[in-house]
Amino acid sequence: MLFRFFFSFMILICAQNNLQAQMPVIQFLDSGRQCSLRGLSVVSDDIIWASGSKGTVARSTNGGASFEWITVAGYEDREFRDIQAFDSNKAVIMAIASPGIILKTRDGGKSWYKVFEDTTSGMFLDAMDFDEAGINGLVAGDPLPNDSRIYFAMTQNQGESWHNVTGNSTMFKTVEGEAMFASSGTNLAFPSAVVTGGKASRIFYNGIFTLPIMQGTESTGANSIAISPDGRNAVVVGGDFSNDKLNTNNCVLIQLKRRPVFGIPSTPPHGYRSCVIYTAKNDLVTCGSSGTDISTDGGRNWQNISTASFHVCDKARKGKVVFLAGTRGRIAKVVMP
Numbered sequence: 001m002l003f004r005f006f007f008s009f010m011i012l013i014c015a016q017n018n019l020q021a022q023m024p025v026i027q028f029l030d031s032g033r034q035c036s037l038r039g040l041s042v043v044s045d046d047i048i049w050a051s052g053s054k055g056t057v058a059r060s061t062n063g064g065a066s067f068e069w070i071t072v073a074g075y076e077d078r079e080f081r082d083i084q085a086f087d088s089n090k091a092v093i094m095a096i097a098s099p100g101i102i103l104k105t106r107d108g109g110k111s112w113y114k115v116f117e118d119t120t121s122g123m124f125l126d127a128m129d130f131d132e133a134g135i136n137g138l139v140a141g142d143p144l145p146n147d148s149r150i151y152f153a154m155t156q157n158q159g160e161s162w163h164n165v166t167g168n169s170t171m172f173k174t175v176e177g178e179a180m181f182a183s184s185g186t187n188l189a190f191p192s193a194v195v196t197g198g199k200a201s202r203i204f205y206n207g208i209f210t211l212p213i214m215q216g217t218e219s220t221g222a223n224s225i226a227i228s229p230d231g232r233n234a235v236v237v238g239g240d241f242s243n244d245k246l247n248t249n250n251c252v253l254i255q256l257k258r259r260p261v262f263g264i265p266s267t268p269p270h271g272y273r274s275c276v277i278y279t280a281k282n283d284l285v286t287c288g289s290s291g292t293d294i295s296t297d298g299g300r301n302w303q304n305i306s307t308a309s310f311h312v313c314d315k316a317r318k319g320k321v322v323f324l325a326g327t328r329g330r331i332a333k334v335v336m337p
């Protein structure tokens, strides 16, 4: 009898251990820098770049075992809210405003040169995104004060030069109080999708459609869009950054048909989220200031794996490891069981 009890007890323990072993956990890699990281670009499981406030760039070439921290000379007060890295030496970083600037390095971050500057008053850049080859890219910015169109500039040479293509974006007319959040550099999906927030939260994709997500105030709306590897679906996350534990109307599931079809999750992420990425056909990770969630069913159900604050997550297109970055210079990775 005692033996039988002991035996069942052991099975119970093993079952519980198995359950826990299935849940990914977050492993902290580096932190403690006095800056907020919102740009993250994972080139491979070994090469990781991050960017943020106080002119900061971080780079690792050993899978995050160690990071080299760089303060870009002459830009110590700037917020580099987005970064796109092409390899261990080449990357572009985007400074949001007054003026909007993009810098490039070809020597692993030792030196940077200006590849884009727009001094138009009111210029505010939100995000960059590139094609798979890292050659063609777009940067999107908020509508300028006397304009209602989303600002776009384009590059066709890996960010060496950019030109204003706003004139071609009559499809990108916003309403009063509608703009984009520069929270993770992921509200633009090259070449054809942008999500907005504020007074209105909409997706610009084959037209303009209102998203079934929180909106109406300055802190609400969509923050990030991820497109599935097969290009058929997308997931959008957001919510209210000033009330970051609210876990309703913070995620939209989209079938990318000619006219997009919208759905919402059965179990939404556990709060406001600023970034979402696909890690496989039906697997996703989303993070925000109130925690990180994962989904294994295309975004229908989300499970929180941590309540630690992160602004941005990323995985290399051909890599396996998901990295996260955020407040207080924090960089981490998701360790799968």
Ligand SMILES: *[C@@H]1O[C@H](CO)[C@@H](O)[C@H](O)[C@H]1NC(C)=O
Binding pocket: 164, 165, 166, 167, 168
């Ligand atoms: C609009 O696109 C055309 C070609 O598609 C290009 O020649 C033209 O320069 C673009 N206009 C602007 C303002 O970028």
Ligand SMILES: *[C@@H]1O[C@H](CO)[C@@H](O)[C@H](O)[C@H]1NC(C)=O
Binding pocket: 118, 120, 144, 164, 165, 166, 167, 168
């Ligand atoms: C970009 O181009 C458009 C169309 O030519 C123009 O209306 C707009 O003023 C330009 N924006 C800037 C910031 O140069």
Ligand SMILES: *[C@@H]1O[C@H](CO)[C@@H](O)[C@H](O)[C@H]1NC(C)=O
Binding pocket: 270, 304, 305, 306, 307
């Ligand atoms: C999930 O979120 C709840 C609060 O919503 C929290 O109590 C719990 O600790 C979280 N789980 C993990 C693994 O962080």
